Amino acid sequence: MLIATPQTMRFDAPLQLQSGACIHGYSLSYETYGTLNADKSNAVLVCHALNASHHVAGVYEGQDKSEGWWDNMIGPGKSVDTNKFFVIGINNLGSCFGSTGPMHTHPDTGKVYGADFPVVTVEDWVNAQALLLDALGIQTLAAVLGGSLGGMQALSWTLQYPERMRHAVVVASAPNLNAENIAFNEVARRAIVTDPDFHGGHFYEHGVIPKRGLRIARMIGHITYLSDDVMNAKFGRELKDKVLASANGYKYSTQEVEFQIESYLRYQGDKFAEYFDANTYLLITRALDYFDPAKAYGGDLSQALARTRAKFLLVSFTTDWRFSPQRSREVVKALLDNKRDVSYAEIDAPHGHDAFLLDDARYMSVMRSYFDSISTGLEVAA
Amino acid sequence: MLIATPQTMRFDAPLQLQSGACIHGYSLSYETYGTLNADKSNAVLVCHALNASHHVAGVYEGQDKSEGWWDNMIGPGKSVDTNKFFVIGINNLGSCFGSTGPMHTHPDTGKVYGADFPVVTVEDWVNAQALLLDALGIQTLAAVLGGSLGGMQALSWTLQYPERMRHAVVVASAPNLNAENIAFNEVARRAIVTDPDFHGGHFYEHGVIPKRGLRIARMIGHITYLSDDVMNAKFGRELKDKVLASANGYKYSTQEVEFQIESYLRYQGDKFAEYFDANTYLLITRALDYFDPAKAYGGDLSQALARTRAKFLLVSFTTDWRFSPQRSREVVKALLDNKRDVSYAEIDAPHGHDAFLLDDARYMSVMRSYFDSISTGLEVAA
Numbered sequence: 001m002l003i004a005t006p007q008t009m010r011f012d013a014p015l016q017l018q019s020g021a022c023i024h025g026y027s028l029s030y031e032t033y034g035t036l037n038a039d040k041s042n043a044v045l046v047c048h049a050l051n052a053s054h055h056v057a058g059v060y061e062g063q064d065k066s067e068g069w070w071d072n073m074i075g076p077g078k079s080v081d082t083n084k085f086f087v088i089g090i091n092n093l094g095s096c097f098g099s100t101g102p103m104h105t106h107p108d109t110g111k112v113y114g115a116d117f118p119v120v121t122v123e124d125w126v127n128a129q130a131l132l133l134d135a136l137g138i139q140t141l142a143a144v145l146g147g148s149l150g151g152m153q154a155l156s157w158t159l160q161y162p163e164r165m166r167h168a169v170v171v172a173s174a175p176n177l178n179a180e181n182i183a184f185n186e187v188a189r190r191a192i193v194t195d196p197d198f199h200g201g202h203f204y205e206h207g208v209i210p211k212r213g214l215r216i217a218r219m220i221g222h223i224t225y226l227s228d229d230v231m232n233a234k235f236g237r238e239l240k241d242k243v244l245a246s247a248n249g250y251k252y253s254t255q256e257v258e259f260q261i262e263s264y265l266r267y268q269g270d271k272f273a274e275y276f277d278a279n280t281y282l283l284i285t286r287a288l289d290y291f292d293p294a295k296a297y298g299g300d301l302s303q304a305l306a307r308t309r310a311k312f313l314l315v316s317f318t319t320d321w322r323f324s325p326q327r328s329r330e331v332v333k334a335l336l337d338n339k340r341d342v343s344y345a346e347i348d349a350p351h352g353h354d355a356f357l358l359d360d361a362r363y364m365s366v367m368r369s370y371f372d373s374i375s376t377g378l379e380v381a382a
Numbered sequence: 383m384l385i386a387t388p389q390t391m392r393f394d395a396p397l398q399l400q401s402g403a404c405i406h407g408y409s410l411s412y413e414t415y416g417t418l419n420a421d422k423s424n425a426v427l428v429c430h431a432l433n434a435s436h437h438v439a440g441v442y443e444g445q446d447k448s449e450g451w452w453d454n455m456i457g458p459g460k461s462v463d464t465n466k467f468f469v470i471g472i473n474n475l476g477s478c479f480g481s482t483g484p485m486h487t488h489p490d491t492g493k494v495y496g497a498d499f500p501v502v503t504v505e506d507w508v509n510a511q512a513l514l515l516d517a518l519g520i521q522t523l524a525a526v527l528g529g530s531l532g533g534m535q536a537l538s539w540t541l542q543y544p545e546r547m548r549h550a551v552v553v554a555s556a557p558n559l560n561a562e563n564i565a566f567n568e569v570a571r572r573a574i575v576t577d578p579d580f581h582g583g584h585f586y587e588h589g590v591i592p593k594r595g596l597r598i599a600r601m602i603g604h605i606t607y608l609s610d611d612v613m614n615a616k617f618g619r620e621l622k623d624k625v626l627a628s629a630n631g632y633k634y635s636t637q638e639v640e641f642q643i644e645s646y647l648r649y650q651g652d653k654f655a656e657y658f659d660a661n662t663y664l665l666i667t668r669a670l671d672y673f674d675p676a677k678a679y680g681g682d683l684s685q686a687l688a689r690t691r692a693k694f695l696l697v698s699f700t701t702d703w704r705f706s707p708q709r710s711r712e713v714v715k716a717l718l719d720n721k722r723d724v725s726y727a728e729i730d731a732p733h734g735h736d737a738f739l740l741d742d743a744r745y746m747s748v749m750r751s752y753f754d755s756i757s758t759g760l761e762v763a764a
Contacts, residue, residue, distance in 0.1 A: 019634035119634040179613040179643045180605060186644045187601045190651070193637055194594040196578055201637075212576040216598060219569045223562060231561035237674060250672055252401035252501040254664035255575055255583075259671065261561045262568045269572070282636035289641065290632055292619065 002058030002075045004031050021118040025107035028132050029054045029091040029098030034082035043138045044085045047146035047153035050284050053097035056089030072359050079367040084375045092125045094283040102279035115201020122291040126156045143167035147356035152291045162309040171315040172356035174327035176292035185285040188217035192278050210278045215269030222268050227319035227352030235261035302337035311341040313370045317355040318348045384440030384457045386413050403500040407489035410514050411473040411480030412436045416464035425520045426467045429528035429535035432666050435479035438471030454741050461750040466757040474507045476665040484661035497583020504673040508538045525549035529738035534673045544691040553697045554738035556709035558674035567667040570599035574660050583661050592660045597651030604650050609701035609734030617643040684719035693723040695752045699737040700730045
């Protein structure tokens with residue numbers, strides 16, 4: 001069993017952010033798995049999505065149930081084989097899982113950042129990740145890998161540091177959010193911001209947490225992560241309590257839990273509100289909204305991707321309606337317009353957007369093949 | 383111009399509800415357009431969806447902009463021609479637009495119902511509608527017509543009063559909600575119920591309105607009413623303010639309105655929270671959740687629809703992901719299993735669920751043809 005050890009790297013030099021603001025005196029949490037080879041050519045950076053962290057693989061010492069969020073994909077003998085690769089998981093700036101974020105203290109004021117934490121973008125995260133690699137003495141990555149928002153980071157790497165990576169693996173992602181994606185983010189943000197316990201983002205000082213808003217945000221999120229089909233298969237119209245007084249099993253109540261899907265969503269919402277930071281939620285959804293590499297090129301993604309040098313694997317899932325296969329195909333097309341080396345797998349999986357985190361034989365096999373080919377390239381180069 | 387006049391019918395006899403509760407001393411608001419013919423055979427009942435009322439067509443005297451919600455469909459010379467039909471718009475029990483609802487006073491306690499208003503179902507509404515027809519002296523309807531939740535009422539009519547109607551026109555509807563539909567309803571309800579201004583549904587006594595929750599509920603609703611495509615076409619990633627300091631036009635803010643879609647949703651939410659009753663929202667979404675005529679038949683819709691006698695027109699819209707064409711096809715199949723007379727039109731319209739309220743030449747033409755055929759039947763019979 002792979003034992004993970006979280007580490008922290010501190011950065012004192014100011015990091016210029018895309019917004020114009022600067023952040024200094026910050027830390028990044030990370031974990032590494034496997035061994036960096038002699039020529040430092042086998043490093044794989046894993047970027048996380050909304051609700052994840054640097055704890056990508058393995059478990060913590062003495063904590064059996066503490067598997068990393070992509071432990072099914074990454075580890076000894078797994079699709080991304082840590083016997084071959086040196087895998088780095090990193091927690092992004094603004095997160096609530098270790099790296100400097102809104103819950104931490106502003107070094108200049110001595111006060112908790114809260115809503116004053118600077119707005120961070122995918123590009124800012126990538127810049128911070130590159131600084132961590134500098135500190136680890138890694139010049140070139142074998143691959144950058146990410147799903148969903150993590151896939152956006154992998155794509156942004158190919159634009160910001162084309163010379164520092166050989167492969168980009170972009171799973172269940174998109175070249176930007178569409179109007180519906182932004183709309184769902186906005187409703188979630190409004191739920192948080194209008195919760196009276198939010199206090200303009202300075203709720204820490206009031207000793208409260210905007211749990212109502214966080215619950216709603218998470219419930220909305222969960223709906224968009226699952227496919228219609230898998231929701232019907234898992235929950236359908238099933239009622240929570242099987243034995244009931246009324247003939248047809250309904251309680252005839254507007255506020256009680258009656259359907260299984262309600263129970264599931266409330267549970268997910270409650271759990272999330274216990275551990276996720278409200279300001280982090282705002283920051284991360286905004287980073288999603290803003291990401292749009294084609295914007296500077298009048299919306300022309302092919303032009304935007306002209307500066308990429310990496311080889312690409314893109315993976316999408318047929319039932320993902322959050323980031324549909326169509327969105328991945330846009331990236332594939334833009335890369336092909338630039339005659340880039342692109343592999344693309346559209347996996348017929350029932351689980352919607354969540355599929356990127358789940359075990360699916362075809363998906364795992366595509367990933368394994370691609371990473372094996374990277375690894376073979378390493379051996380030849382060695 | 384058709385001038386509409388709202389009317390009210392009071393009912394003193396108790397109405398037994400599906401939940402086991404009773405309601406008495408209630409009123410129903412309604413409007414009628416056109417003239418009931420001598421043999422009372424040309425009446426068309428129009429059932430409303432979530433955010434609508436008895437004001438289906440025409441305008442109110444001296445109020446130019448007060449068109450009924452289906453005024454594009456119903457009126458003199460329109461698809462449902464009030465020169466031929468006597469059209470009845472009715473407001474359902476529990477609504478906040480005229481008929482007795484949570485904002486009214488309980489006749490026994492003298493207090494505002496609030497959360498104590500009994501839970502009402504589609505079947506209860508249909509029973510109340512039948513009582514209104516009794517009072518109007520109409521035994522048999524030429525047609526019952528409804529879209530979305532209104533379509534569920536039209537379908538339920540064919541089961542509850544098969545002998546009192548000749549045609550059912552069921553637009554953009556479904557034989558029940560699926561898990562995703564219930565999930566969206568539940569998130570909206572949680573937003574309302576957890577708003578501190580909700581006060582367990584007795585907010586009227588506190589002089590407040592749970593506007594935060596209502597806004598969120600409406601924003602979620604709007605996302606599900608529109609198609610992905612039409613949202614991208616109407617809003618895309620367009621920013622609200624064109625001239626901005628930062629090079630790429632972003633404000634880098636987590637709480638300000640930046641994208642047009644955000645502005646649209648906030649506006650819709652704000653507007654809705656001004657006029658819609660929170661308890662009504664809970665009641666109507668619950669009626670949607672509960673409706674499931676196949677439930678008593680172990681989920682077998684064909685068996686459930688065996689007792690229908692009406693002729694049917696079903697209409698669905700290709701981009702409606704709330705009540706997709708697939709859901710209408712389930713009804714069509716179940717009716718065909720019973721050898722019922724069914725017409726079905728799947729309209730290739732871009733507007734998502736909202737399409738049923740909008741002008742679309744093919745849609746309007748299908749409706750006109752069908753109602754013309756009903757009207758010809760009337761003339762032959764006369």
